[in-house]
Amino acid sequence: MSRFAPGTSRMARALFTVLVRGADAEFVLGDLEEEAAVRVRAGEPVRDVRRWYVGQLVRSAPPLWGEAVHHRRSDPARDARAGRGNRGSSMEAHTESRTASPSRTTPASRWKGWARTWGCAASDAVRTLGRSPARAVAVIAIMALGVGANATMFGALDRLFLRPPAQVRSPDRMKRIFVHLRRQSSGEMGTQSTHTYPDFADWRQLDVFAGTAAYSSRQLTIGSGSGAERLPVTLATASLFPTLGVRPALGRFFGPDDDTFGAEPVAVLGYSYWQRHFGGEPEVVGRVLEVGDLSYTVIGVAPPAFTGVDLDRVDVWLPLHRAAVVEEGGTEWQDSRGWYWVDVVARLAPGVTPEAAGAAATRVHRNGRADNPNYDPQATVEMASLNLARTGEASREARVVPWLMGVALMVLLLTCANVANLLLARAMRRRRETAVRRALGASRARVILTGVIEAVLLSLAGGAAAVAVALWGGDLFQAILLGGAEWERGVDTLRVIGFSAGLAVLAGVFAGLVPALRASRQDTAGALKGSGRGTTRGRSRLRSGLLVIQAAISVVLLIGTGLFVLSLRAARGVDLGFDPDGVLIVRLQPEGGYPGGEAMTVLYREGRRALEGLPGIESTAITTTVPFRNARGIGDDLRVPGLDSLPRTAAGGAYIHAVTGDYFETLGLDILRGRGITESDDAESAPRVAVVNETMARLVWPDGDALGGCLILADAPCATVVGIAEDSHRFELEETESMAYYVPLAHAPYPWPPSGLMVRGPSPRTLTAPVQRRLNEALSGVRLVGTEPFRNSIDPSYGSWRLGATLFMAFGLLALLVASMGLYSMLAFEVAERRPEMGVRSALGATRGRLVRLVLSDGLRLAGLGVVLGIGVGLWAAARARDLLFGVSPHDPRVLAVVAAAMLLVSVAASGVPAWRAARVDPNETLRAE
């Protein structure tokens, strides 16, 4: 027990014992304590002794620790021979130990031999990389881009197509139900992914299913007042959860008793909603939440990442039967075969094939529809896999993703080719060194291995960097990639990392193998003897080939860019008919449940009046249909005197809009002839008028004039047509023509609630706050005033082209950059190699111009080959991707011309510098060197 080690001494000693293990520690500590005791006995002050003690500890630790490490690494016998520490290169050691030990080909020693080869190759690789860190960093960066792009794409692809929905048990036995049939209205084949409740009831009783469920997703208002939000909510039958095999994270799911018309309303929260709004507190069970038009008691929380069978996030789950009473306005839907609103999923019973289930479902479906003569008797039910995007036919965005994956793979190929070229060039430069190593006994396998390991290390490092960025920015990337979709975000980290690592290794092997093979095949004697002067031809066909491939890939990507950019421009240029910019759409939601169409109309009119005089507003109008949001028709209740039936268009029946005055001005829809609907038309007692669109005017009154014509709505008196409006888009950018007509709101044939109050002003965004404030003040009993620029409803439609254009542009420019760097470095290297040749030529009278042209023509030839190859591949690919484009031909010559020109220009620039250098070669200098 020592009297000299309080405080710091104790700490120092602890540290010491950590660093220095084993017998040495014991002896040293003992010595120090002994000497300390001696010093104290000799009269030295204790503090000084303690200081000396700690100092000794600190100074003794490093040499002893180094000693221990050294001991672990070295072979003492060899040290004895060498007389000093092990400082020789591993190659020497390798060679020495090979000659020292007699060769025995027992399996054990052969294994050891292989292990040693790998180990030496690895350390060689590391050392080589360490020698030129700048180059290593550059290659890592290039690989990071290649692997990273693929990792990100794979994440998105995985989420959309490969990975089954989270938390679902045996997802391959779960199927979606689709009906393929010939549509009544247009006569064309179509696929129905949404069904009626009676259809669902038919399927529910089949034994081929172990369970079935119906659900309907929508946006509903949660909460009220200033905290109210519209969030994704799904109505689902209680059977959904057990059929999917899911367990709640908290509380319970709703059961069959909760899922009846008269049950107490209960709700289950989505996991992320629970975290966001209730901070994950367990006491959320029992809280009451206003969702849509009813108050529900929270009974549980769904597990993390659970979104049912679709991709979109779900914040609240409601029992279908109970909630639909309110949200679908009654219980009519239960018996109506015209009310399409539920998606249906089913779990196959054990041993049942999808085909058998499909046949049974088809039979029972046709039976159920038998009493409708217009319904397609050949309608077929399909049991489809879960992994399709929401609508059952993959959305345009989802279809772009596999192409993008192809693009990413091309970029990877490009980076591999580039890296291979770099490594090959370097291997050529180090011919002599390699030859020396081979002469000294390094096996061919080892040389190849070293090269491959080097490349794999680089690509793994690149891949790791890329994955880190992809994961950290993963949500950001996915948001950009598939922006707009409200996903339960979350990348399956393990799969992405695994995929990236595998890809990185593959890329590294590919990029490193070729140069390594070439390098190892060197003619040893020749390389040792040679002065380093290149062969007369100078460049291998392999390197040229790699460069042509890089150029071709760049060209293909740039063609993609061009096509998508043009698509985007065409899409934006589509004349929608109306002018969405400058319009704000206001939606009102009253407190206390849905009061009926008439009360809603009154509320909206009040709101419109309240906005009068608000600065910044040019005009306002109320409408029962908002383009890109909803549409209405009244079918047979619309008649035109003199016509037995109305003409049909492929887009369906005539669409009706009930509007107030100023509608056409607010929407920016032109009146071609006659006039629009005015305030004075919009009164109960006013004479009935209507405005029709061009298509309707043309189809219904082909011979005469639509103006003055008569429309009879629901047996009301004749509405005189007073104006013809231009056609406009209803829902989508790509639409066929349809008939539409406009009547005053007061004369609407049914008491529909308004769909929106439209406000036009020069700057809708700045109107948001004042409008909300004014409406909240002026209107009582309003729960939510929602405002949204009209543009926002339309912009998502451009999404896929914007996505394509952005990504292709990013990748295309990247590819171009990498390819041109490759071209530059190769030509520069060659010019350096061929200096003697250039010098000789120059001495023999070749002018500067000729030398420059020599190099330039080289570069241009390669680029030209690349362009030709790239255009060929690009045209083929574009033709296959035809339906992803909009308003532009896959063979658009403008794109091809621009891309080819760009490529050639860049090649000229890349070849320019080496060419200029070539021209500056001084013949005297090079000849002297010979």
Place this chain on the structure above:
Amino acid sequence: MSLHVGEFEQLILFALLRLRDDAYGVTVRREIEARTGRDVSQGAVYTALNRLEERGFVSSRTADATPERGGRRRKYYALEPLGARALHRAYTEVQVMASGVVPRLAELAESA
């Protein structure tokens, strides 16, 4: 097999020679410190002694623990014939090089 010994190792070997049976960590360190004025760390001493032992120049034996050392043992070292030979050679080399020029060396050192 090389008989080369570094300068520090020479001091240690001389210390062992002087201390005879009494050469262990503490005594070797104090001997060097007392005679040459060099303040070396205990760890460095042991490191050097371990290396010398590996090469067969010295040998070691452990002795019983004492309470004064906190219950830790002592490790004694002794000079081996091989080590003596190495030390002798090293010393002779220096002597040969120094023969006759020491006065001049002293003069040069003083002028610095």
